[in-house]
């Protein structure tokens with residue numbers, strides 16, 4: 359199993375939209391999308407999910423039982439078929455659940471989950487979400503290629519050695535300059551695409567956004583498989 363975290367440092371660059379699209383376009387499709395955003399979840403509101411099932415109920419069960427299969431007791435299925443573990447919408451409840459998971463989830467993630475890939479929306483890479491990021495295989499940090507976003511990524515290479523950057527939307531800094539300045543690999547640049555806003559509403563057409571995320575998913579899946587086989 360591999361665990362991919364997606365996060366921002368600031369300025370809402372599209373983490374939830376990208377992370378959900380990454381899970382949905384992952385080759386083979388055996389993925390669980392988990393909202394570990396301590397400021398509150400998005401999916402519960404969009405898809406009218408059962409509020410009693412999600413990371414809060416997961417945190418409660420993991421206090422008693424550290425079996426990886428426990429994750430699957432707390433998933434719900436989105437209309438398009440994606441399995442998700444949603445965060446509470448309320449920030450206080452979401453923060454409490456993500457904080458509780460910092461003491462239990464890393465141990466579970468270290469154990470095998472067969473071929474399932476977990477894609478986590480970490481929200482801002484701070485506090486409990488940053489703690490959880492430390493136990494993941496790869497952390498994709500999203501930022502617009504402009505100084506007001508990139509300055510918040512200073513020190514990322516040291517703080518999160520397994521981080522990679524996803525640039526998104528317009529800006530003046532090309533990937534090469536970002537790599538030179540921050541010493542962190544740039545995995546991709548996802549262009550601004552107004553169609554991206556439809557994705558989280560469950561409309562998964564063959565948009566430029568979906569094609570771009572699918573390419574990232576294919577590349578990451580290959581790397582992960584190679585590392586798993588090594």
Ligand SMILES: Nc1ncnc2c1ncn2[C@@H]1O[C@H](COP(=O)(O)OP(=O)(O)OP(=O)(O)O)[C@@H](O)[C@H]1O
Pocket residue numbers: 366369370371372373374375376395481526527548549550551552553554555556567
């Ligand atoms: N590639 C894109 N092109 C254009 N708009 C996008 C793109 N990705 C996301 N958006 C839009 O940007 C807004 C923020 O997206 P999203 O909620 O995914 O960001 P976030 O980083 O998770 O924000 P938050 O900090 O609130 O968690 C939404 O309106 C979404 O539709």
Ligand SMILES: [Mg+2]
Pocket residue numbers: 373374375395400479481
């Ligand atoms: Mg978000």
